[in-house]
Structure formats: C-alpha cells, structure tokens
Amino acid sequence: MSPQLGLVLALLASAVAMFAIGRPRTDVVALLMMAALPFTGVISMQESLAGFADPNIVLIAMLFVIGEGLLRTGVAQRLGDLLVARAGGNEARLIVLLMVIVAGVGSVMSSTGVVAIFVPIVLRIARNTGVAAGRLMMPLSIAALISGMMTLVATAPNLVIHAELVRKGFEGFQFFSFTPFGLPVLVVAIAYMLGVRRWLGGSKAPALPAGQRAGLGQWIDEYALAERGHRFRVLPGSAAAGHVFEALEAGAMPGVNLLAIERQRRFAKDLLPPGTPIETGDVLFFDVSRPSADLDGLGRRFALERLPLAGAYFSAHAQDIGMAEVLIPPGSGLIGKTVVEAGLRANHDVSVIGLKHGRSAEHDDILDEPLKAGDTLLVVGIWNAIRRLRSDMHLIIFNLPSEFDEVSPAASRAPFALLSLALVVVLMVSGWLPNVQAALIGCLLMGLCGCVDLRSAYRAIHWPSLVLIVGMLPFSLALQRTGGVDLAAQMLMGIVGDAGPRTVLAVIFAVTAVLGMFISNTATAVLMAPVALAIAKELQASPYPFAMTVALAASAAFVTPVSSPVNTLVVGPGDYSFMDFVRVGLPLVLLVLVVSVALVPWLLPF
Secondary structure, three states: OOHHHHHHHHHHHHHHHHHHHOOOOHHHHHHHHHHHHHHHOOOOHHHHOHHHHOHHHHHHHHHHHHHHHHHHOOHHHHHHHHHHHHHOOOHHHHHHHHHHHHHHHHOOOOHHHHHHHHHHHHHHHHHHHOOOOHHHHHHHHHHHHHHHHOOOOOOHHHHHHHHHHHHOOOOOOOOOOOHHHHHHHHHHHHHHHHHHHHHOOOOOOOOOOOOOOOOHHHHHHHOOOOOOEEEEEEOOOOOOOOOOHHHOHHHHOOOEEEEEEEEEOOOOEEEEOOOOOOOOOOEEEEEEOOOOOOHHHHHHHHOEEEEOOOOOOOHHHOOOEEEEEEEOOOOOOOOOOEHHHHOHHHHHOOEEEEEEEOOEEEOOOOOOOEOOOOOEEEEEEEHHHHHHHHHOOOOEEEEOOHHHHHOOOOHHHHHHHHHHHHHHHHHHHHOOOOHHHHHHHHHHHHHHOOOOOHHHHHHHOOHHHHHHHHHHHHHHHHHHHOOHHHHHHHHHHHHHOOOOHHHHHHHHHHHHHHHHOOOOHHHHHHHHHHHHHHHHHHOOOOOHHHHHHHHHHHOOOOOOOOOOHHHHHHHHHHOOOHHHHHHHHHHHHHHHHHHHHHHHHHHOOO
16 A cells, blocks of 8 residues: 555545544535645645536536425425325325325435425324324435435436546436336335334324424314315306405305415416406305305305315415414504404405404304404415515514415416426436536526526525535545555455355445445445446446446435434434434345345346
C-alpha cells in the first residue's frame, strides 16, 4: 500500500466514523473531505470541486423542484385521499395500497419528501380507521425506500452509479432499467409486511399528541356533523341554472345551507363560493342541519342528482373545503345577533354549522341562537374564504384544523404539474434530450404554469444532500488513482474465491447493505460503484449486473432507524424502537438479496 493510498483510506475511515456517529452533519463532513483530499497530492483542488459541475448534481436538484411542484399542487395528497376512499378501514388493503402509492410517487420524487408528505396522511388514516399507526408507518418507510428501485431518477445512488458507468465508457442505465427489479421487490415486501405487521404497534389508533391541533374528524364528532353533508349535481334543464342559490325557493329552506360549488373546467375542477350563479353540471355541497328537510323533493323540483359522499362530512374534500373555530370577542358587533343576522355567509362566503356556549357544542337548531361574548362558532367554506376571516374585527380565528397545514397552495394547477412530469418522463425515456435538460424543462414548465414559484423552488432543493454527493465524489477518483479500488476488488474476490458470479453479486450486495447501515446510501454508492465495476472487469463480465446490484442494495436500508432519513421520519409517529427495525428489516434485506441475485443475472446477463 502506497503512502498516498494510506492517507486517502485514513480520510475515508474518518469520514465513515463521523457519518456513523452523526457529528458533524453529513454535509459538513463532505466539505471537510473536499478541503482535505487535495493535501494528499492525489487530486487537485479543481478536481475536488468538479462535482459541482456534474450534470447529475443539477439533475438531482431539478428533481427536488419537480417534487415540490407535485406537493404544492396537491397531487401527492390527492393520492392519499384516494387511498382512504379505496381502502376504507381494511388494514391489509390499507397496507397494500399505501405501499403501492408511495412506491409509485417515490419513483419520480424524493423518497424523503414522499414520507414527509404521507406521515400526516397516515396518522389521519390511523385515527379515522382505528388502525394502530405503528402498523402503517414502517410499510410507509419501506415502500419509500423501495421506490428507489423503480426508476433511474428515483434516488441519488441510481444517478451516481449511472454516472460511474458513463465515466467508464459504458452506455449507462435507461429510465426504466430499474423497474423490472423494483416491482418484484415491492411485491415481496408487501407480502412480507402483511405477514409481520402483527409485530408492529398495538391494536389501538394513536391518541392526539399533546399540543397538536384537532383535525376535521374530531370536530365532526364533537359537533355531530357526520350525517349532515350532501352532494348534488345540477342536471340539464335545471331551474337552478343561471341563478344564485339564495335567490331560489330552495335557498329559503330552513336548515339547508349551500357551502360551495364545484365546477369542472377544461383541465381541473374549481371550488367556488356559494354566492356564485349556478351552472349545469355543477356539483353543490350542502350542509343540512334539520333531519326533516325534504332533500328528495329538492332534487325533483330543481333537477338535482344526489351523489355519494366519500368520508364523513366532506373530510375527503379537505384540500378544498375547510373549517375553523372562531371566537366572539367582548365588544364584537355580533353580540346579541343571531347566527343568521351575523351575516357571515353574505359577507365572508362561510356558513356557521356549529356553536358552543362555553365548552359544550349545541346540537339543536342554532340559526336563531343569540350570540354572546366568548361563544365559539364552527364555520365551513372554501379555504380562501376562511383565510379572509382574519380581516373581520368582530371575530377571532383561534383554531384551525391540522388539515390546514396540508392544504396545497396551488391545487388548481395539478393538471399542469402532471403534464410537466409526464413530459419529463417521456423525454427521459425516449432519450431525445439529456436527462438533466429534460428535468430543467420540466422545472421551467412548473414555474411557468404556477405550480412552483422561485422561493419554493429554492427552498425545495435539499442542499445538504447535494453537498454530500459532491464531497464524496472525489473519493472515487482518489481511490482509483491510488489503486484503492483495485485493492478492494481483489479483497472481495479473495473472499469469494472461485465461487460463481452469483456469489460475487451476493457478496457485493451484502457489503453495500452493511455499509448502508452506517453511512448514507449516496456515499455508499459513491464508494461501491467503482469497486463493483472493477470486479466486473476482473471477471471479464458485463458491468451492468454488478452496478445494478449496488443500486438495489443501496436502497435496501431497512435495518436501522438511522440508515436513512426515510426511516428516521417514521420512528416517532410509529413509536418504534431500534430493535423494531432490526427485527423487521433484517429478514427483508435477506429477501431482497435473494430476489436480486435471482433476477439480476437473468435480466442483465453476465
């Protein structure tokens, strides 16, 4: 071993040690290595910084922005709502659909971002269905990690390995090269999680943590709203078309309130305030506080078709219709007036659907109740109308539901976000443009269509991840120049001896997975990709099965809660211990190893 190789290995060992103990931050460790490596004399400072000019770094940054566009337009949240509607309270169906949806979304955006989006969705599902959160959180994290095995752009290690192939003069992977391996792994993981879910969590849904805001579900129960929500479609020839609801005879029916109007546009649906003139094809959202109201007669008289309602009291429409608790402060001009006389519907496009005198909610007819100082009103309407209530000096918004944090600020632009994403995928799959150029075009379209703005785009890019990749890339070059890669390849070949290439793949997978327990999967890919390619060269075999094995193993970070940010995010909500991940994750890693060693040589021959 040369002195220069010894210095490089010493720096690498110190970096791995700092990654393992978590101090300092991973991006700071990467910066330290970038500054230290040129002192070995193996690479120059310019080569140490060359990663910042790597197209794959720009591509990863653009993918963060595209993921932010899917988040801001509510595409991911709507998939969560679809999950609730399709799965109901069936735990097994919930796990299957959750893992399929998360793996699908994670194939085109950051897995960490996907988990961050779905954690509150899963918590809400757990509370509404009575399923323990611990039975759903680990399937969520495992599916997010497996999403990295779905497409070229699903996770940074795939792009790192692809770039290493290109640097060695090979063609590199295509967009869907990973999919034939990821799908079988996902199927195996789903079956496995259905079998071991009894090891996770208890039998009860989680209680609302201290300090966390109540959700719509709590208010629906508290104010007895469950049976009050109704939807009707306006049929052709309806006498309501062209009129404002309040001006119709139906608008004077006691206890029947129009909350919002859903109107189909060319590419999206808009939710309009109740004072909007009605058109044919509109869907009307009603609150009916009096059970005696003749809704069938209303439908016949005005040619309205009753539609099914998913979830309790529009909870499935939480991206569009919201609630808030507002307080009547002392000195308010609303004191002494009835709910009708307060005019919140006419002035603010919100309807009062609940009233509290003190702590208890009134369940009788509240429209003619005189308001007192300190009363609490529960109002419902489209979110923009609720936000505008802040300008009313006669009341105070003092409680917003937890769903308010999940409302997408650009929900109406969702079709454009999907079209932008589809264009990026088509350009990448077809190879008409370089991947980084396709992603850049997608980002620009997202901005042009209002899916993201510059502030949210810059905020979406996870700069520590980019710095980590850039800081670790020089190690690959340094190890190759000093013979470290060849030495590692020879050591691995010495371990396997004269065993067949499948055994070599199994060893590569195992070493990569073990490294991934202590350092990030990106850093693992940076270190293992050149070693795998060197082994392929020594065996005079195709480099693709070896590179693919590293990629699959880098995403199989199931064993510890600190092996990936994806796992770390679900520890608290799932109430997991370190050993929960070991007990569930280790057998799954072994299963993925078996699947990988079986499939990789078959689909990518040596």
